[in-house]
Amino acid sequence: MFDAGAFLIATLLTIPNGFGVNIHFTGNPRDLDLIAEAGFKFIRMDFAWGAIEREKGVYNFENTGYDALTEGCLSRGIRPLYILDYSNKLYEENNSVRTEEGRSAFAKFAETSVKRYEGKDILWEIWNEPNLNQFWKPQPSVDDYSALVEAVSSRVKKAVPSAIIVAPATSGIPMEWLEGCFKKGLLDWIDALTVHPYRTPNPETVINDYAKLRELIGHYTKKKMPIISGEWGYSGINWDKNRIADEQQSQYLVRMFLVNYYQGVSVNIWYDWKNDGTDPNEREHQFGTMTHDLQPKKAYLAIKALSQTLNGYSVIERIDLDSDDDFALKLKNGKNEAIALWTTKDAHEVKVSAKKGILIDMYGEKKQAWKGEKILLSQSPQYLVISNQ
Numbered sequence: 542m543f544d545a546g547a548f549l550i551a552t553l554l555t556i557p558n559g560f561g562v563n564i565h566f567t568g569n570p571r572d573l574d575l576i577a578e579a580g581f582k583f584i585r586m587d588f589a590w591g592a593i594e595r596e597k598g599v600y601n602f603e604n605t606g607y608d609a610l611t612e613g614c615l616s617r618g619i620r621p622l623y624i625l626d627y628s629n630k631l632y633e634e635n636n637s638v639r640t641e642e643g644r645s646a647f648a649k650f651a652e653t654s655v656k657r658y659e660g661k662d663i664l665w666e667i668w669n670e671p672n673l674n675q676f677w678k679p680q681p682s683v684d685d686y687s688a689l690v691e692a693v694s695s696r697v698k699k700a701v702p703s704a705i706i707v708a709p710a711t712s713g714i715p716m717e718w719l720e721g722c723f724k725k726g727l728l729d730w731i732d733a734l735t736v737h738p739y740r741t742p743n744p745e746t747v748i749n750d751y752a753k754l755r756e757l758i759g760h761y762t763k764k765k766m767p768i769i770s771g772e773w774g775y776s777g778i779n780w781d782k783n784r785i786a787d788e789q790q791s792q793y794l795v796r797m798f799l800v801n802y803y804q805g806v807s808v809n810i811w812y813d814w815k816n817d818g819t820d821p822n823e824r825e826h827q828f829g830t831m832t833h834d835l836q837p838k839k840a841y842l843a844i845k846a847l848s849q850t851l852n853g854y855s856v857i858e859r860i861d862l863d864s865d866d867d868f869a870l871k872l873k874n875g876k877n878e879a880i881a882l883w884t885t886k887d888a889h890e891v892k893v894s895a896k897k898g899i900l901i902d903m904y905g906e907k908k909q910a911w912k913g914e915k916i917l918l919s920q921s922p923q924y925l926v927i928s929n930q
Contacts, residue, residue, distance in 0.1 A: 553807040555855045556872075557848040558582050560798060561622065561810040562830065563772060565817065567606025569613035572835065576814065577617040579830070579841055580848020584614060585771065585810045587669070588623035590650050597631055597646075600653050611658055622664040622771070622810065624710065625651050625693065627676075635678040637671075639685045647689060648696040655697050655704050664705050664808070666735060666771065667693050670712040683718065687725035694730035707733040710771050714738055714750050716757060723761040733808070734758065735771035741780045743885050744797040745868070751804045767808075770801050774812035777827030788921070791843040792883075794830070795903060795922045796868075798847065799881050802856045803870055811844070839904070846905030850924050854879055862891050867918060869893065880925040884918040891918055898927040 553559035561583025562576060576584065588607065593600050602608050607623075614621050625647070628636045632643040655665055671677045671686045686709065694706050709722055714736045728734070736754070738747045751768065758766050775793045779785050785793075794811060801809045816833045818826035826833070830841040854872035862869050866886045872879045880893065892915050900911040901924045911925060 554802060554805065555853060556802070556851045559802070559806075559808045560844070560848060561585055561808060562814045563774075563810055563812045564814045567610045569609045572814065573613045573617055573619065575831070575835065575841075577619060579845045580852070581619065581844070583620050583622055583664075583808060583810060584814075585622040585624065585666075586610065587627070588625050588654060588665075589627055590625065590647060591627060591629045593654075594629060594631065594646075594650055598649075600650065602654070602657060611661060611663070615661055620662045620664065622666060622707075622808070623654070624666045624669050625654065626666075626669045637677045637679075637682070637685065638689050639682070644689055644692045648692040651693045652696045652700045655701050659701050659704075664707055664733075665697070666710055667706065667708040667731075669710050669772075670737065671709055672711045672713075672715050672718045681718070683721035683725060687722050687727055690722075690727055690730050691725075705732050707731055707735045707769055707771070710735045710737065712737050712739070714754055716753065719754070720757060720761075723757070728758065728762040728764075728766060731766075733767040733769045735769040737772040737812075738770055739773055739780070744793055744800050745885055747800060748804060751806070768804075768806050769808040769810075770797075770806050771808070771810050772812045773797060773810070774828045776824045778822070778824040787839040791839040791903065792920050792922070794840045795843050795847050796883060798844070799856070799870055799922065800868075803859060842904045846901075846903060847922075847924075850901055850905055850926070851879060851881070860893075867891060876929060878927045878929075880927070881922050882916060882918055882925060883920060883922040885920065888917060888919040890915040892916075893925065895925065895927050898925050900925050 557580040560581050562581045563585045592605050593602060611621060628638060632646045638644055638647050667690050669676055672681045674680055690708050697704050697706060708731045740746060775785055775790050777785050798809055813828035815831040815835060816826050816829035819833050820826045830838055830844060832838060851872060853874040857871045857873050860869035860871055867884045870881045897912045899908055901908050903921045
């Protein structure tokens, strides 16, 4: 039997195989070239039921741009994570699925979609942030959402046993809401659990949250259940309304990916690919790695440097630097070793037990020979590529 959970864990925890980015377009624009050049191996995009099925039982994948987007991604070595999402006025009054007719129609839409793109290595996600009123009206419902996942997964898995189903794409990591879904059987119907670990403070604060989440999962299933960070980013306007400079956004981006890998989170989707507008006072217009007109921000340069510098490496362990604030992640690529280093506090020097190597900055620009001296840690990650000679 195909074990999708084991497959996700085994294949994606090598840099940059599990790196991804949210997009808001279909078709085959030049954005996909830039996404591939940055090292992203996944895109996450809405697969909108209401747009695809405008007449009952008739599905339009070509004119909506999904055929072109799928082929455009795959030709560049990018895997789609498609969100089967949002409602359809043909069946439901509100932006949710609450009726038996709606569930059956949504499940048929999902089955048709998965069969159309069978064998194309797509991850299929059921809805987006159903724990928010914004996305599940008139109010979030564990019962209705769980019933939808059961209906979709049962039908899709019967038609395409190798299909990878992920859910529930929650906003944050809401333990009570998730446990409600677990009690309904959610973990039996999915291959990986997706959460959106947005937060105001630094990315490293997610470590305790993952530990609590895994403990909760363990109470309800014995099967391997990968955790996917399906959407997470830092806008230039943070959730507390304070400004984040491009440099800090870059630091947080790199640290998010590295910390997630350290925590065994195999697929990591940064929100967002590009700024969704040009209003400097609108949070949604400040999440991107690129400007709205596709000019690279520092975040783009940083993810590209991470993908290239540590290509083929996997995180093995965290090296103890005698402080919870200091991070040194040991990575290996065959016989080659590297260390990613940073601190969450003020800059200071540390001693690292390694003979010699090349020290590379967060943007891949400054490279200097290193011969076992102390390293000045800062909030910007550095990469020590260790020489085996």
